[in-house]
Amino acid sequence: MTATATAPAAPAAAGPPRVSVARGYRFEVVKLVSQWRVRLVVLACWLAPALFVAAVSQQSTLPSDTLFGRWMHATGWAGSLVILGFSGTWALPLLTSLVAGDVFAAEDRLGTWRHLLVAVRSPRRIFAAKALASLTVILLLVVGLAASSIVGGLLAVGNHPLVGLDGHLLAPSDAAGKVLMAWACVLAPTLALAAIGLLGSVALGRSPMGLLLPALVALAMQLAQMLPLPVAVRLALPGYAFISWSGLFTDPGQLRPLAVGVAVSLVWAVVATALAYAVFVRRDFTNASYDGHGRRAVTVGVLPLAALLGATVAGVAVATPSMHSGIEQDKVQRSVAVAFAHLYRMQTDELNRPAVTEAQLRVSAACNKGGGQRTAEGAGNDWRCVVSWHLPGVRAVGSAVYQLDITSDGRFVADGDGPKEVNGYFLVRTPNGDAPNPLWQFDGNVELLDTTPKG
Amino acid sequence: MDTPPAVRARGITKCFGEVVALDGIDLDVAQGQIHGLVGPNGAGKTTLLGLLLGLAAADSGSLDILDTPVGRALTAPEGVAGFVDGPGLYPSLTARQNLAALAALRGGRRARGAGIDDALDQVGLTDVAADKARGFSLGMRQRLGLAAALLTRPRLLVLDEPSNGLDPAGKKHVHGVLTRLAAEGTAVVLSSHRMDDLEALCSEVTILSTGRIVFTGPLSKLAAENSELDYRLLTSDPQTARRIADGTADVHVAGSAAEWRGAEALVVRALVPALDELVAHLVRDGVAIRELAPVVSPLEAAFLALTEPQEAGR
Structure with a gap:
């Protein structure tokens, strides 16, 4: 057969x-x-x-x-x-x-x-x-x-x-x-x-x-x-x-x-x-x-x-050397500062104030987690940032506070905590009436992979 | 010159795990022949039909279909069509769309249009061509499956229980189509549990039991090889007929007469030669024969006789 x-x-x-x-x-x-x-x-x-x-x-x-x-x-x-x-x-x-x-x-x-x-x-x-x-x-x-x-x-x-x-x-x-x-x-x-x-x-x-x-x-x-x-x-x-x-x-x-x-x-x-x-x-x-x-x-x-x-x-x-959460203090501070600088310019424009650049603002952020009692690393809704900036010709340093809710994937919502004229209220009074305040709440993103800060 | 058979199988074996579905099957189906496949449930009919359709490959043995050796690959030669376990239809398409999609798949422009109409007409589904297959009865689905097979102009048609669910009109259509195809040279292999269909259509049958062939050959050979059958005899004079039957050698009369369609019927058991002798006696003595038919068809009797011992031996 x-x-x-x-x-x-x-x-x-x-x-x-x-x-x-x-x-x-x-x-x-x-x-x-x-x-x-x-x-x-x-x-x-x-x-x-x-x-x-x-x-x-x-x-x-x-x-x-x-x-x-x-x-x-x-x-x-x-x-x-x-x-x-x-x-x-x-x-x-x-x-x-x-x-x-x-x-x-x-x-x-x-x-x-x-x-x-x-x-x-x-x-x-x-x-x-x-x-x-x-x-x-x-x-x-x-x-x-x-x-x-x-x-x-x-x-x-x-x-x-x-x-x-x-x-x-x-x-x-x-x-x-x-x-x-x-x-x-x-x-x-x-x-x-x-x-x-x-x-x-x-x-x-x-x-x-x-x-x-x-x-x-x-x-x-x-x-x-x-x-x-x-x-x-x-x-x-x-x-x-x-x-x-x-x-x-x-x-x-x-x-x-x-x-x-x-x-x-x-x-x-x-x-x-x-x-x-x-x-x-x-x-x-x-x-x-x-x-x-x-x-x-x-x-x-x-x-x-x-x-x-x-x-x-x-x-x-x-x-990529990335066996950690990727959400670290300096990256959070950098992200918040960059976003704040851009949005501050937008608010300035809305309020019809003299234009400033990001470089002039020299924005910086100081962030901690859990009121400074915990290591400033990882996701959580207990991040707090104090943002500081400068205005041309003004000696005083402006500052504003944000509460951050950062999720594990690096996204965050920054919720303004004052002062009211800057980020404490959802509207700003413009020459044309009330308008949404871009600094009141904003979304941001922390890049999880390690990055080299520029500038 | 001999024409090659449509199917030539030698020593086909197919196992599913520990289960031997086919065990050394030999089968020949000539071109233009309608070949019946009979067997109890689990005998291996569907597996054998699946091999012919290229749905599975044999574990061992050789299989030639339409003069082409079939290898291990899951494919059957061109010219083979049919279905097992019911036709495959798409319920969301109409009858015509089902056939058109199949024709487009095959690429046969000739099969489109007129070919589809012709196929639908042959199986008697022209009136419901625009209806979705979802609403079709089993019999209509069987006929549409047959129409789909006809589209490919098969030289070997393999059908599993094609008579299931058919009404008399549908049965007439299907029988007509199969008979015409065979007359045109197409070999048809069909399985059925309806012995009357097989006897009406098939020139040869193969009886399978537990994966093995217990009989293959012409129906006449099956009847000759078989033991005595019971026949129902309706005559103009039942008493005289009983007396004659009692006196005929090798004819055994059942104890009491049976009522059959309002008349008194005699049941006799005999081989065909003894039955011929009885008929001659009755005619000679002026007893009119109104009906003489096997109580159980010869194929069914043979099927039971040949398969029951095997089933019992399982």
């Missing part, structure tokens, strides 16, 4: 004509777009952000607890960044779950694997077509969120300068470029989540866990970001670029954490896709009641990703 299983495969000349990846891709796109929930989600992503931004921009109360939310009255670009922050936390993990987390599992649910395999005759091309189709839909959703939020903001508020995360003013053209760049950067962690979704969808079959995996991973990463983890671990998580895009809005930009976050996300995307592919092409399609690989899913899916996490942590730790 001849054991064909050990014999060479059929000669190529006798093989069937291939169903190309392009045709398989079109087939998958048709199937995805025919699902009412996908249509609904696409529609929502292209309409809801515009409506939300336009509506919120008309309200008297702004979402000031969200990054750039306090500037939604000032410029149309802020609304898109609010949507971007929300998308990184909620929308994109859920959308990738819905699309990538279901693209393989849907065939299990419908019992159509055999039909598809008979038609396409190649698990490899089926995988490629499905991955590309889900990528297309996810891109369509992300582009929709970005475009819609930008259009909504610009129509409702206008194309005005945007206040950066360190208080410096970005011209509308700069703001446009950086907002688009920020949306482009979050594509990397979105791809990582999508790849994890593909892996879950392949490995867990009809199990709802497959569908939920990207959302659960994203939630776990968000929880991890809230913990006092070393910077290397924080940056090695594939979702860090959902946070680090804010580094684009400082001057100079905090680009190193962003670059590391994007690179880590892309590595995760490639590795998780490769794992999903490896699991898929080894699958037994004769079992109609397939419910995932069970324990094998752990060995082929979870363990390699855990190893990847370990490798990226080690890689980031070697590349």
Whole structure:
């Protein structure tokens, strides 16, 4: 008896004509777009952000607890960044779950694997077509969120300068470029989540866990970001670029954490896709009641990703000496001083006072934590800073107090504690009436990676 | 010159872990033949059909499909179509969209448009072509699955329980399509638990039990190899018929007459030659025969006779 299983495969000349990846891709796109929930989600992503931004921009109360939310009255670009922050936390993990987390599992649910395999005759091309189709839909959703939020903001508020995360003013053209760049950067962690979704969808079959995996991973990463983890671990998580895009809005930009976050996300995307592919092409399609690989899913899916996490942590730790919180006294003082100087100039302009430069102000900040009883290091809402500045021709040194709430990812909200004329009240009296006081509360960002102070 | 068989399997073995699904299967299916696959649940029918469709690869043995050796890769040669465990349809697409998507996937421009209409017409689904498959009954899904297979102009059609859920009209459509395909030279391998369908359609059958073939060949050979069958006999004169049957060699009459469609029916057990003798006697004595049919079909009787000992021996 001849054991064909050990014999060479059929000669190529006798093989069937291939169903190309392009045709398989079109087939998958048709199937995805025919699902009412996908249509609904696409529609929502292209309409809801515009409506939300336009509506919120008309309200008297702004979402000031969200990054750039306090500037939604000032410029149309802020609304898109609010949507971007929300998308990184909620929308994109859920959308990738819905699309990538279901693209393989849907065939299990419908019992159509055999039909598809008979038609396409190649698990490899089926995988490629499905991955590309889900990528297309996810891109369509992300582009929709970005475009819609930008259009909504610009129509409702206008194309005005945007206040950066360190208080410096970005011209509308700069703001446009950086907002688009920020949306482009979050594509990397979105791809990582999508790849994890593909892996879950392949490995867990009809199990709802497959569908939920990207959302659960994203939630776990968000929880991890809230913990006092070393910077290397924080940056090695594939979702860090959902946070680090804010580094684009400082001057100079905090680009190193962003670059590391994007690179880590892309590595995760490639590795998780490769794992999903490896699991898929080894699958037994004769079992109609397939419910995932069970324990094998752990060995082929979870363990390699855990190893990847370990490798990226080690890689980031070697590349950057960052096994601490990254939030240190001098960095906090520098961030607060820089932001205060920029915003002071804005307040000066509002009050129609003589213009000053940052260099003339010579702003400095003295910060401590826990009233000086604790080491001035790490996250917490017990930071207190005294900011000092000079005015040309005035001998007295101005000072103002801020209470800081710094989160583990380096973001902080500085809340003015007086004097009232400087930062103690949310309005300032201008020649044209009351206006928002830019020094009353402001957002800032401490770069977690070690930096060399300039100047 | 001999035409190569559509399927030629030798010593096919397939295991799933500790379970031997197929154990040294030999199978030949000629072109233009409708070949039935019968067996109790778990006999290995679906596994064998899956191998023919390229959904799985044999662990050992050789398999030639349409004169092309099938290797380990999960792929079947061009010209093979069909389904196992029900057709794969996308509920959010209409019947026509399901077929159009499949035609576009295959790249057959010829199959689009008129080809789709023709396939829908053949299986009797023209009237519901614009309806979403979500609302289809099992029988309609089976017919749409068959239409999808027809689009590819198969030379080997593999169908798993194609008669499930079919109403008489649907059954007529499906039988008509399969018979026409076979007449055009397409080999059809189908599994079914409905013996009447297999007897109506198939020229040859293979009976599987616990992964092994217990019979393969023409239905006539199966009947000849089988033991005595019970036949229901309806005549114009039941008393005379009973007397004649009692007097015919190798014909055994059941103890009491049975009521059958309002008439008194006689149940006799005999091999075909003895039954022929009985019929001749009845005609000679002027007893009109109104119906003579096996109580259980020959295929079903053979199926039970051949598989029950194996099942009991498990």
